[in-house]
Amino acid sequence: MPPNRLTTNPRRTNAFVWCVATICTIISIAVIILGVTVVVGYIVIHPRVPIISVVGAYLNDFLYDGVGHLQVHMIIRIKAQNDNQKAHASFSSSRFTLKFDERKIAYLENRAFDVQKNFSVDFDYPVTSSVIPLNAEQMELVDTSLRDDRVSFELEGSVGARWKVGPLGSFKFDLNLNCVLNFNEIPIRFLTTRGEHLSLKDVSLVMENGDEWSIKLLNESSKVWLHHGFAKFLEFYSIKQGQ
Incomplete structure (x- = not known):
């Protein structure tokens, strides 16, 4: 089978x-x-992500009356940089805050703008603050700054940036700016209670060993006072009141 x-x-x-x-x-x-x-x-x-940065700051005037009122004049240069070689970048309107010892003293504002591909744009912000009342700690900070001939301010804020990357679409980032502005050789002038400026002139104290000290003279009410730089001179030579 x-x-x-x-x-x-x-x-x-x-x-x-x-x-x-x-x-x-x-x-x-x-x-x-x-x-x-x-x-x-x-x-x-x-x-590449666009960049916002501070490229220059110029302290023109540091006005202080010695009893707790401060006013500053400065110019801050901020750069918007677009390193993309194929696309332009659009920046939204911006607002930056200038501070002295965490106290807001001025705002820097700018409207929306564009930066062409592989290009950068600088913006100069002239800053003139109103007369700022200082507390005891801030007055001490100003005195220390004048003695050391060095003062610092804080600048912070953000701006939105958008750019189109060919077929990949459009991208958007928030660019944050947070930096400390340090100034040496403070251009000090003094305020009277009426807001007028007192004149200062430079003199030099020459010691026997040839050391030279630059001191600013304060001319007030027909009297001349040794002022800015004199405290550092006394401290260096350990000179006390009455000596």
Whole structure:
């Protein structure tokens, strides 16, 4: 007798499974193409985040009346830099806060602007603060600053930047600025109670050993006083009142 043959009906894959497999394949190919596009786009375009920074600060006047009132005049130069070679950058309106010992003394504001590709723009902000009342600690800080001939201010704020990177789309970042402005050789002038400026002149004290000390003279009410720099001179030579 011939051997019996076992016959079975072949199984057919469900149509739903085929649809899912096809969709997954299409998604995988799309992800691969997108990944390759992003990598190639980054290599070709090489996008960079725009930069906001302080590139210069000039203290023109440091006006102090000696009894707790301060006023400053300065110019702060802020640079907006776009290092993207393929796209221009748009900066939103900005507002920066200038502080002295955490006390707000002025605001620096600018409207929205654009920076062309691979370019930078400098903005000069003239700052004239109102007369600032100081507390006891801040008065002591001013006295220390005058003695050391060094004063510091804080500048902080943020600005939004947006730029389009070819087929990769548009990107947006918030650029934060937080820095300390240090000034040496304070251009001190003094305020009277009426807000008038008192004149200061420089003199030199020459010692027997040839050392020379620059002292500022304060001319007030027809009297001349040894002022800025004189305290440091007394401290260096350990000279006390009455000696």
